[in-house]
Amino acid sequence: MYSADQDVAVALEQIVRRYAPKNRASIPLAPDTHLTNDAGIDSPRMIDIVLGVEDEFGICVEDEDIQRVKTFGQLVELVKVRVSEAA
16 A cells, blocks of 8 residues: 555656657656656557556546646546545
8 A cells, every 4th residue: 555645656657658759758757747748648658557557556547537647746636536536
């Protein structure tokens, strides 16, 4: 179970980096880092990230929720909400 915000962010950073294009895998992931423009995450990569998040955290992420996520910070907040709902 993930309790601290930092734990969620660290786990998400590892997942995002796993699917980021190689030329962008080392960029800093700050709350305002845009997943598409800055990290190079396209739709197929986002699907992989969602599947990784669902496996890692034992949660379900709805399509309409993930479509609203544009930044790394928004992804962290979404996962924290889903984890707290599942608790």
